[in-house]
Amino acid sequence: MRADVEFDHYLLSAAADPHPEVARLREQCPVAHTDAHDGYWVLSTYDNVWAAALDTATFSSSSGASIPPSGLGIPLIPLEVDPPRHTGYRRVLGRYLLSKALARFEEPIRAHVRGAIDTFAPKGSCDISTELLFPMATYALGLVFGLPAERGPELEQIATSLIRLGDTSAAMRLYTVFAEVIADRKANPADDLPSGLVSSTVGGVALTDEEIVLCCFTIFGAGLETVASAGAHMLAILAEHPADREVLCAEPTRIPQAVEELLRLVSPLPAMSRTATKDVVVGDHQISAGERVLLMWIAANRDPEVFADPGRLNFDRDKASVAFGVGPHRCIGAHLARLELRIMLEELLNTMPDYRITDPDQVVRFAGAARGVASMPISFTASSPSRGR
Incomplete structure (x- = not known):
């Protein structure tokens, strides 16, 4: 018997x-099971989500990783590719996205974050999303892709138009950017x-130009909005927990x-979609085979069967969360995201430890694959750019 509910994770985001x-x-x-977006199943316990994420033979990503579908008409590589080919893509990308490969970017990212903070620290207020988090995420991705920093605002505008508005013309512009980059790298290889x-x-077999461009397109798009919005949510939680913030x-x-x-x-990424390849209980x-299945990371991460007092902030937990997913499709940009978010907290808490959300009603959120935060004004005690450094 099917358990039908009224539920729409997309609006809930x-x-x-x-x-x-x-x-x-x-x-x-x-x-x-919900009838939203033409119908899909929802798995929400830690154990069910974990098991389905590991079973790529039964729960496939190749028919799309999002509900509703992206509508782009192109496969998001490696996100929407199944093993064994997916494994090959991951192996190639991992050389540039694992912790060891990213270590060289720590100081440039830190310098960028400090520079951004220096521009608003004397004012006592800022929009942390637009003045720090989105520029930081764009800059960090630019380092990985070898893009000049001056292209940051352009790329941020293109990517946010695509992600927030579903602007297909923005998708084409981003595709074109990376097609041009690939053509240049063929003639002028870089690290x-x-x-x-x-x-x-x-x-x-050598990757085709289209495969390469789609890899770049996917990694850039996924790594921008998710990290920037995650940073906003993290700062909001710490603002609500001043004692924990003081500990840090x-x-x-x-x-x-x-x-x-x-x-x-x-x-920050509440869920991902799979498609059942066969009937499964x-x-x-x-x-049934062909039905879509949503793996709810956000529900699994607060499952009381796994995390005691799951809504409480506790820095000493030892159980692995599924914030970056789990299994073969675990977020390949997780190490970069951790690096950015750690640096952001280190620098922000050092410079403005008393920050607060200026007005929770002014926070601008939007529905999408990520828990999007487009704008979050904060206030703090004004300081000189060199404070605490």
């Missing part, structure tokens, strides 16, 4: 606090991700742990 509704769904109907893709093979100000070595716990609470429900 723009809610200031989606967690009560998500918790009700997990508690009352952990394997549910960056596009050059690495140009010179790599998957399954013993006094003991900045705990910030890496804090990033993990904050990401668990935030779940999950819990007491049969999911």
